[in-house]
Amino acid sequence: MTNTIVALTMPKFGLAMTEGKLASWLVEPGQSVKQGDELADIETSKITSGYESPTAGVLRKQVAPAGETLPVGALIGVLADPAVSDADIEAFVTRFQAEQSTGEEAEGANSADTEPHQVQAGEYSLNVRDVGTGDDLPLLLIHGFGGDISNWLLTQDALASGRRVIAFDLPGHGASTKAVTDGSLAGLAGAVADLLDALSISKAHVMGHSLGGGIALTLLRDHADKVASLSLVAPAGLEKAVNMAFITGFIEADRNRAMQQELEKLVHDKSLIGRKMVDSVMRARRLDGARDALRTIATACFPNGEQGDDLRPVLDAAKVPVQLFWGEADEVLPVAGAENVPSSVKKHILPGVGHLPQLEKASDVNKETEEFLKERVPA
Amino acid sequence: MSKKSFRQAINEALRQEMRRDPRVILMGEDVAGGRGGTSGVKDAWGGVLGVTKGLLTEFGEDRVLDTPISEASYIGAAAGAAATGLRPVAELMFVDFIGSCLDQVLNQAAKFRYMFGGKARTPMVIRAMYGAGFNAAAQHSQSLYPLFTHIPGLKVVIPSSPYEAKGLLIEAIRDDDPVIFLENKVMYDEEEDVPDESYTIPFGEANLTREGEDVTIVAIGRMVGMANEAADRLEKQGITCTVIDPRTTSPFDEDTILECVEETGRLVVVDESSPRCNMACDISALVAERAFGALKAPIVRVVPPHTPVPFSTPLEKLYMPSAEKIEAAVKNVMKQHAREVA
Numbered sequence: 001m002t003n004t005i006v007a008l009t010m011p012k013f014g015l016a017m018t019e020g021k022l023a024s025w026l027v028e029p030g031q032s033v034k035q036g037d038e039l040a041d042i043e044t045s046k047i048t049s050g051y052e053s054p055t056a057g058v059l060r061k062q063v064a065p066a067g068e069t070l071p072v073g074a075l076i077g078v079l080a081d082p083a084v085s086d087a088d089i090e091a092f093v094t095r096f097q098a099e100q101s102t103g104e105e106a107e108g109a110n111s112a113d114t115e116p117h118q119v120q121a122g123e124y125s126l127n128v129r130d131v132g133t134g135d136d137l138p139l140l141l142i143h144g145f146g147g148d149i150s151n152w153l154l155t156q157d158a159l160a161s162g163r164r165v166i167a168f169d170l171p172g173h174g175a176s177t178k179a180v181t182d183g184s185l186a187g188l189a190g191a192v193a194d195l196l197d198a199l200s201i202s203k204a205h206v207m208g209h210s211l212g213g214g215i216a217l218t219l220l221r222d223h224a225d226k227v228a229s230l231s232l233v234a235p236a237g238l239e240k241a242v243n244m245a246f247i248t249g250f251i252e253a254d255r256n257r258a259m260q261q262e263l264e265k266l267v268h269d270k271s272l273i274g275r276k277m278v279d280s281v282m283r284a285r286r287l288d289g290a291r292d293a294l295r296t297i298a299t300a301c302f303p304n305g306e307q308g309d310d311l312r313p314v315l316d317a318a319k320v321p322v323q324l325f326w327g328e329a330d331e332v333l334p335v336a337g338a339e340n341v342p343s344s345v346k347k348h349i350l351p352g353v354g355h356l357p358q359l360e361k362a363s364d365v366n367k368e369t370e371e372f373l374k375e376r377v378p379a
Numbered sequence: 380m381s382k383k384s385f386r387q388a389i390n391e392a393l394r395q396e397m398r399r400d401p402r403v404i405l406m407g408e409d410v411a412g413g414r415g416g417t418s419g420v421k422d423a424w425g426g427v428l429g430v431t432k433g434l435l436t437e438f439g440e441d442r443v444l445d446t447p448i449s450e451a452s453y454i455g456a457a458a459g460a461a462a463t464g465l466r467p468v469a470e471l472m473f474v475d476f477i478g479s480c481l482d483q484v485l486n487q488a489a490k491f492r493y494m495f496g497g498k499a500r501t502p503m504v505i506r507a508m509y510g511a512g513f514n515a516a517a518q519h520s521q522s523l524y525p526l527f528t529h530i531p532g533l534k535v536v537i538p539s540s541p542y543e544a545k546g547l548l549i550e551a552i553r554d555d556d557p558v559i560f561l562e563n564k565v566m567y568d569e570e571e572d573v574p575d576e577s578y579t580i581p582f583g584e585a586n587l588t589r590e591g592e593d594v595t596i597v598a599i600g601r602m603v604g605m606a607n608e609a610a611d612r613l614e615k616q617g618i619t620c621t622v623i624d625p626r627t628t629s630p631f632d633e634d635t636i637l638e639c640v641e642e643t644g645r646l647v648v649v650d651e652s653s654p655r656c657n658m659a660c661d662i663s664a665l666v667a668e669r670a671f672g673a674l675k676a677p678i679v680r681v682v683p684p685h686t687p688v689p690f691s692t693p694l695e696k697l698y699m700p701s702a703e704k705i706e707a708a709v710k711n712v713m714k715q716h717a718r719e720v721a
Binding site: 065067175178254255256275283286287288 | 380542546574576577578579580581584586587590614615
């Protein structure tokens with residue numbers, strides 16, 4: 001880069017994010033950065049996450065001060081080569097902000113396309129967020145126990161260039177039907193198969209986190225023709241052990257403080273769990289029927305305090321490419337499960353990461369997954 | 380999920396609970412609104428501010444009961460109905476009217492469980508409007524929650540936003556004890572995202588609406604929004620505040636207040652009720668007694684003067700707490716600290 005001026009704007013971490021708070025700057029004006037360096041911490045209603053530099057350069061100006069809450073797309077800073085004059089930087093900022101204030105309406109119309117909507121899949125009405133287009137096979141994201149589509153807020157849009165990427169709330173979760181008739185992995189995998197049919201998708205890449213990984217494996221067992229590849233993130237089904245104290249506490253927590261303690265078990269860096277994230281999980285948990293749904297699923301999937309389904313044979317017999325991510329510091333499903341996979345599986349064991357690799361190490365998971373989908377899977 | 384006003388959130392909570400549980404009934408002056416007039420129009424208003432509009436047409440005259448202007452009779456009837464198995468939601472219209480029926484609340488509903496050795500339940504809710512800032516003058520503007528908080532056996536709820544109002548009202552209707560549910564009449568048109576589904580917010584758990592390091596602000600009902608506004612302005616000036624919304628003054632979440640004061644060392648309490656024996660006094664006593672060692676500066680209360688609410692617009696404005704007054708109070712506690720250190 002020489003004369004290029006790069007606008008750093010408030011990122012949209014998927015979903016309903018309309019604004020974010022610039023929690024702190026990690027780089028001073030005048031400092032040089034490499035591509036991927038963290039420039040600032042952005043706090044949203046879901047999570048606090050680092051803002052990675054889109055390119056190499058020098059941070060020339062912090063347009064927004066720390067503590068400011070800004071709409072998605074608003075200018076927060078400017079990156080450029082030292083050769084660019086201060087006057088040019090100022091002119092760029094003025095022009096950018098002027099253009100943005102006139103372009104706001106168009107942006108609003110755009111984001112409406114990516115809003116989640118309800119899809120009838122068999123007996124369930126599921127909340128589905130469907131983004132991206134392209135020639136590649138679609139990618140389906142299945143979240144874990146007690147989660148929702150926001151578990152993919154750093155994943156879905158990042159993988160949606162060149163393919164359709166679908167995230168949805170499992171039955172009993174988020175904004176989907178609360179009453180779960182069959183909480184077993186087979187029952188939930190059946191609902192996923194129904195969803196693919198409802199979306200007219202005959203075959204998809206499937207990425208599953210935690211219980212969603214177990215559902216993905218069960219989908220491969222029961223509906224092999226629908227699965228083009230598997231990306232498993234700290235999946236269920238490869239080990240007997242599960243942290244039942246977490247499962248129970250996570251279902252029953254009825255105060256924010258109790259929920260915060262449970263959510264902290266999900267991550268290695270406990271500071272990722274902010275008040276707003278706890279509040280957003282509690283808002284979902286307070287809905288009538290939400291706790292009952294989780295109890296139904298926990299009873300079906302974790303009888304006698306351990307995992308009821310052994311899906312290692314499914315993986316051993318898998319005829320599709322499989323990759324696996326697991327955080328070394330996982331407190332919910334022990335990383336030992338990663339030892340029980342055949343050598344054909346591409347393994348990524350992430351040090352210093354807990355049970356949410358796709359949020360804690362989003363850029364690594366996204367980069368590896370993009371390569372996996374492009375290179376290991378024939379189009 | 381969609382944007383709903385405070386009024387819509389309350390209407391939706393009533394409607395969903397009436398659909399879920401046939402024992403839930405409404406009674407009060409004008410809850411049907413317009414029924415019984417000569418025009419033949421049913422459900423013209425749904426209360427003086429339209430909160431119960433549409434409920435008469437859906438649930439009929441057996442479950443939405445317009446009552447005579449006789450608070451003692453229908454609040455008493457609601458207490459009796461609750462004790463015998465219904466779940467009445469009685470609307471007192473303006474909370475100022477409690478004077479006409481205080482015995483039914485103070486000596487009857489609040490005491491049933493206790494006097495009958497735990498054999499009676501009184502699952503009634505009394506909804507009422509409170510608060511100044513509406514030019515409604517001295518008899519229709521009071522914030523009487525300290526009066527109810529003082530009475531053991533009552534639960535007292537003061538929602539600070541539409542989301543809070545819906546979840547807390549559903550919790551109130553499902554609760555087996557008498558609950559006083561107070562709605563600030565200035566807030567009915569305020570909007571925010573409120574889930575379409577039913578949900579409950581537990582009593583006795585305070586909500587932190589801001590988190591900061593310098594000052595703890597405890598604010599009640601409509602004051603929470605003002606405290607948030609002040610906290611946002613102060614953050615730009617380098618002072619960060621924790622804002623606590625207690626949600627319910629009975630039961631009362633003492634722990635959250637004490638923990639936050641331990642962290643910040645400074646306390647501002649915002650309460651729009653008359654300043655003698657109000658919640659600000661109660662909270663100040665709590666902190667003075669149990670977190671005195673943590674205080675870096677004297678507690679500051681942002682409260683109105685001890686006078687009936689003025690009718691005159693400029694005087695009423697002067698009377699009310701405001702974001703500006705809260706901001707000044709926070710700067711004041713910060714300065715006191717600076718002086719002590721220097």
